Amino acid sequence: MNDDEQKLCHELDLAREIPVPADMQRRWHDSIDRAAQQEYSVRQEPARPFHFTSFFWGAAVTAALVAGIGIGAYLTGGPTTIQPNSYVVQDISTVSGAVPGAFTRGLQVHLRDTQQNIASMPIDTTEDRTLLVLQIIQQNRLFERAAEQNSSDDLARVLRAFEPILLRLAANDIAPTDAQALRDQLAFELKIMLTKLERDTSKDTQST
Amino acid sequence: MHTRLKLIVVLLALITASAGVAQSSQTDQDKEDLKMAALEALMHAPSEQALPIVIKVLNGDNSDDLKEGALFILSQIDHPDATATLLEFARSGDGDLQLEAIRMIGINGENEAMAGLIDLYSAGDEDVREAVLEAYLIADDVDGVFNIAMTTQSEDEYEEAVTILAAMDAHEALSKLREAKGPSDALITAYIISDNDAELRILALDGSDTELQIEAIQALGIVGANDADTVLVEIYRSTDSEDIKEAALEGLLIGDYDDSVLALYRASNNVAEKRDLLEVLVVMDSDSVMEVIEEALAGDQ
Numbered sequence: 055m056n057d058d059e060q061k062l063c064h065e066l067d068l069a070r071e072i073p074v075p076a077d078m079q080r081r082w083h084d085s086i087d088r089a090a091q092q093e094y095s096v097r098q099e100p101a102r103p104f105h106f107t108s109f110f111w112g113a114a115v116t117a118a119l120v121a122g123i124g125i126g127a128y129l130t131g132g133p134t135t136i137q138p139n140s141y142v143v144q145d146i147s148t149v150s151g152a153v154p155g156a157f158t159r160g161l162q163v164h165l166r167d168t169q170q171n172i173a174s175m176p177i178d179t180t181e182d183r184t185l186l187v188l189q190i191i192q193q194n195r196l197f198e199r200a201a202e203q204n205s206s207d208d209l210a211r212v213l214r215a216f217e218p219i220l221l222r223l224a225a226n227d228i229a230p231t232d233a234q235a236l237r238d239q240l241a242f243e244l245k246i247m248l249t250k251l252e253r254d255t256s257k258d259t260q261s262t
Numbered sequence: 263m264h265t266r267l268k269l270i271v272v273l274l275a276l277i278t279a280s281a282g283v284a285q286s287s288q289t290d291q292d293k294e295d296l297k298m299a300a301l302e303a304l305m306h307a308p309s310e311q312a313l314p315i316v317i318k319v320l321n322g323d324n325s326d327d328l329k330e331g332a333l334f335i336l337s338q339i340d341h342p343d344a345t346a347t348l349l350e351f352a353r354s355g356d357g358d359l360q361l362e363a364i365r366m367i368g369i370n371g372e373n374e375a376m377a378g379l380i381d382l383y384s385a386g387d388e389d390v391r392e393a394v395l396e397a398y399l400i401a402d403d404v405d406g407v408f409n410i411a412m413t414t415q416s417e418d419e420y421e422e423a424v425t426i427l428a429a430m431d432a433h434e435a436l437s438k439l440r441e442a443k444g445p446s447d448a449l450i451t452a453y454i455i456s457d458n459d460a461e462l463r464i465l466a467l468d469g470s471d472t473e474l475q476i477e478a479i480q481a482l483g484i485v486g487a488n489d490a491d492t493v494l495v496e497i498y499r500s501t502d503s504e505d506i507k508e509a510a511l512e513g514l515l516i517g518d519y520d521d522s523v524l525a526l527y528r529a530s531n532n533v534a535e536k537r538d539l540l541e542v543l544v545v546m547d548s549d550s551v552m553e554v555i556e557e558a559l560a561g562d563q
Contacts, residue, residue, distance in 0.1 A: 214399065
């Protein structure tokens with residue numbers, strides 16, 4: 055990590071106790087809910103506690119707040135606790151080794167949202183880019199934890215691998231050409247992962 | 263007139279040439295885009311069919327971007343040849359391709375390739391070493407990073423490894439490192455990053471190195487565990503060192519433990535100390551500060 059990234063991570067870490075704004079939580083839950091809606095009536099299991107601390111750049115959760123969103127939270131309401139959506143984090147033991155469909159669909163929505171955000175990301179205005187990237191990291195962390203809890207180690211590794219790239223993209227001192235290269239790389243990898251997930255989902259559907 | 267004609271001819275030639283270059287460049291880009299799309303489409307093919315094509319792309323005369331894409335696809339193919347190719351590129355590739363191959367080994371997570379990372383780390387330059395640590399992080403391989411932290415002779419490399427362990431929330435490994443290598447700035451930072459108040463408490467109470475003790479005391483305030491204030495008050499009360507006292511107070515300030523500072527204020531009979539504590543309460547914007555000020559002005563305390 056370069057100095058800039060370390061500084062950023064340090065700031066994120068210091069601010070991790072700042073509550074997450076309600077509108078941001080709502081956005082997460084909306085995207086997850088959209089994916090999980092179909093399965094809601096079939097399977098609803100109690101939410102497992104979601105440990106949303108640790109992992110320093112994962113603390114990007116709070117970074118977004120540091121960067122400005124937190125001001126909104128401070129002005130608009132009291133602290134709230136991030137809760138994982140029960141459709142995303144579920145007990146894999148009841149699904150006989152398969153990755154739960156709701157989780158997969160939630161992840162697909164996350165990857166598609168990230169793809170769109172990356173594509174429409176402002177390159178020249180550093181602050182806007184940083185803010186957007188930190189929001190992406192925040193969501194990515196959520197799904198990475200969910201992947202771990204759903205025993206999808208391969209997906210967790212890929213999501214984890216996105217984070218250093220996203221952090222580089224969030225850095226203030228990145229040249230526009232480098233930022234574009236990182237965007238292209240992420241766009242490609244997101245597309246591949248979406249294709250893979252869609253392929254696997256399709257196979258599962260055909261085999262049942 | 264003759265000169266003007268010449269100039270026009272030259273300008274026309276230039277315009278035609280630049281249009282040609284632009285067109286050629288556009289054609290190249292189109293070709294590259296098409297190759298990229300073809301690469302993406304490979305994800306629909308069975309691994310045994312996709313694998314030789316991906317390897318062909320990697321060994322062919324293609325752009326680095328295309329090869330990097332091929333490496334990512336390789337990381338998603340569950341086949342021994344895919345792993346072997348990644349390892350081969352990580353060993354023999356150069357520049358960004360080598361670094362990408364190392365990252366892909368982390369994403370792939372296959373044991374054999376992961377085992378090959380340590381040799382790459384030992385033989386590699388700074389970029390390679392950083393990429394290897396990142397690969398361990400991606401694969402959540404705590405042991406790999408811990409081994410590097412234990413064996414490296416370089417302070418910078420040790421710090422890097424410790425930071426990665428903190429990012430991985432590797433509490434046990436970080437505790438073992440303190441036991442094996444002793445406390446350090448890097449470890450204190452790692453304990454802050456990983457919210458490890460238990461380790462910070464040990465260091466905050468360890469008076470063998472005052473500088474590190476002071477850092478740990480302040481860090482305890484940053485992490486702000488449930489009973490951190492109790493520990494900080496205990497340290498404040500039990501020490502004769504002004505520096506340690508100040509650090510404990512800073513820890514209470516950072517952790518926003520105004521009730522504890524107020525308790526210290528009320529318990530103190532030393533005017534100078536009370537003044538310092540009052541200042542801290544004011545800085546903390548404590549709810550009780552007006553009450554305390556009135557008491558002080560009335561001479562009650």
